[in-house]
Amino acid sequence: MFVDELELVARGGRGGNGIVSFRREKYVPYGGPDGGDGGNGGSVYLFVDPSKHSFLDLRYRHLLKAANGTHGRGKNQHGARGADLYVPVPPGTIVRDENKKVLADLTVHGQRVLVAAGGRGGKGNARFTGPRRKAPRIAEKGLPGEEKTIKLELKLMAQVGLVGFPNAGKSTLLSRITAARPKIASYPFTTLVPNLGVVKVGEEDSFVIADLPGLIEGAHEGAGLGHKFLRHVERNLLLLFLIDLSPQANPEPASAYRLLQKELTAFDLALAAYPRIVVGNKLDIPRASENLTLLRRCLAESGAEDAPVFAISAVTGEGVEELIYHLHGRVKELAERAETKNEEMLIIPKPAVRTPLKIDHVEDIYEVSGSAVEKMAARTDFENEEALKLFQNFCRRIGLEKELKKMGVKEGDTIRIGSEEFFYYDE
Structure with a gap:
């Protein structure tokens, strides 16, 4: 069977979580924080393999998923990076996103394209020390990897x-x-x-x-x-x-x-x-x-x-x-x-444009979107009191609280940021 068109979902690995840890050794009463960072998630790449002539071996493989990063540990041990996933495709493969924009035209042996980047690992509490915070109990969660729907199209390369x-x-x-x-x-x-x-x-x-x-x-x-x-x-x-x-x-x-x-x-x-x-x-x-x-x-x-x-x-x-x-x-x-072209061997598509802060009032929910605030919400451990305060200060700093008040937010109203939901209350 010959398969020359295919649609797949590519998902980068999630970054590992940072950890809250303190040095505990005999004769070291105030060892200080030593929580390590989480490892970055693996990325998904497509690369040219001349032995492939169609997408037959990918026909039933609808999800391409790289490995997650591992969590940090005490003693400043950082988590391992998730393994990248390399998927072979035949020469002549055109890679498009879900909007049909061309991400790469793969023609040369060894040429590869990044289709889904892994998420960054979260910082451990050792990263949050400072003059006013000697023993932080804050650690970040790892970010999810990119997820993209990609369309592969094959144009056979014969002389x-x-x-x-x-x-x-x-x-x-x-x-x-x-x-x-x-x-x-x-x-x-x-x-x-x-x-x-x-x-x-x-x-x-x-x-x-x-x-x-x-x-x-x-x-x-x-x-x-x-x-x-x-x-x-x-x-x-x-x-x-x-x-x-x-x-x-x-x-x-x-x-x-x-x-x-x-x-x-x-x-x-x-x-x-x-x-x-x-x-x-x-x-x-x-x-x-x-x-x-x-x-x-x-x-x-x-x-x-x-x-x-x-x-x-x-x-x-x-x-x-x-x-x-x-x-x-x-x-x-x-x-x-024929003109010899210096083909780019590693193709990294331009990152998505950062979106500004935006608030939509849908029924009884205030839906907040924007690159910076969504990223901060994904990193925050809302079960941790110090981390929650840090997030609240960030929201005040970017003007989110002021905008919500302008829109008439009341105590008890639901705020949704990305996949997180919580209730608003005025301190």
């Missing part, structure tokens, strides 16, 4: 893409020139997913060719396998138009070429300028040579007389060896000419 209408003989040609064994039958749309094969040239050289599902008229609008097919075409260095030369061909060869050109151009104008080779197949069938002449005439009339035209029989092998050597030469030429 040559076989483009043609159903039953043009693409799978037969692939099985003739490579060790790939795609499904071959005499009915249209036998190939429903892309097949990759390696064409060996001599003892050492080779190139990768992709047999893509058959194209039909209206594919640029999604007809047939539409966008699923055309998406994979964009990654190829060279397109091979395979056209059925048999007298029963539908559409007939000249029309087939025009329709293929039209569909590619309508999907993406850049595809119209892609280097291409036109190959007429089924030369072993009587009267195929007449259709080959008509095809050459069509190319000349279309202004594509520069495109090389080959005539082959994928069944008997006639003309195939000459085609392979020509493809190999063109692939080498185009690869050398």
Whole structure:
């Protein structure tokens, strides 16, 4: 099975909690605080693995979760960092967020992208000492890791893409020139997913060719396998138009070429300028040579007389060896000419924009939001009296209490900040 689109949830690990602890040793009566910090949570990364060719192994893995950080301990022992989760994906993977914004385009072996950062660990009480606080009994909780819905989209990376209408003989040609064994039958749309094969040239050289599902008229609008097919075409260095030369061909060869050109151009104008080779197949069938002449005439009339035209029989092998050597030469030429890009090996998307303080009065609840106050609430242990006072002072400092009073808050009203709820009272 071939899977080229997938939606997953990525969740970074939660940071470990800081701890309240005091040094207790013989002959050290006032040892002071020695609570360690919690470890940071692990992060989730996607990385390119050339041995992968689809998302099949991720199909039933809906949640990608990194490990949590461990809690701090006494004697200033900090918690261990949670293990990062590295998930392999095939080259050509495009990573998008839930708003369809592209986070990364992964094409190079070893390239990786951070998709969900781990939460920071909380501080232990040793961090809260100061001139006015000699023995603090405050420690922070660890923050939860990021959680994102990500969409993965695969655009196969092959050097040559076989483009043609159903039953043009693409799978037969692939099985003739490579060790790939795609499904071959005499009915249209036998190939429903892309097949990759390696064409060996001599003892050492080779190139990768992709047999893509058959194209039909209206594919640029999604007809047939539409966008699923055309998406994979964009990654190829060279397109091979395979056209059925048999007298029963539908559409007939000249029309087939025009329709293929039209569909590619309508999907993406850049595809119209892609280097291409036109190959007429089924030369072993009587009267195929007449259709080959008509095809050459069509190319000349279309202004594509520069495109090389080959005539082959994928069944008997006639003309195939000459085609392979020509493809190999063109692939080498185009690869050398292609601009080499210095791909960024580690991609870290920009952090979310910090949101300002905002209060919404919904029924009997005052819902408070904002990056700073939500982060402080997540860190605070509300069971700890000193920590609660610290949080109250923070709320006064950022003007939250003043804004609540302006909105008419009364004692006993419910205040909600993130996942925390508590009652308001005026000191």
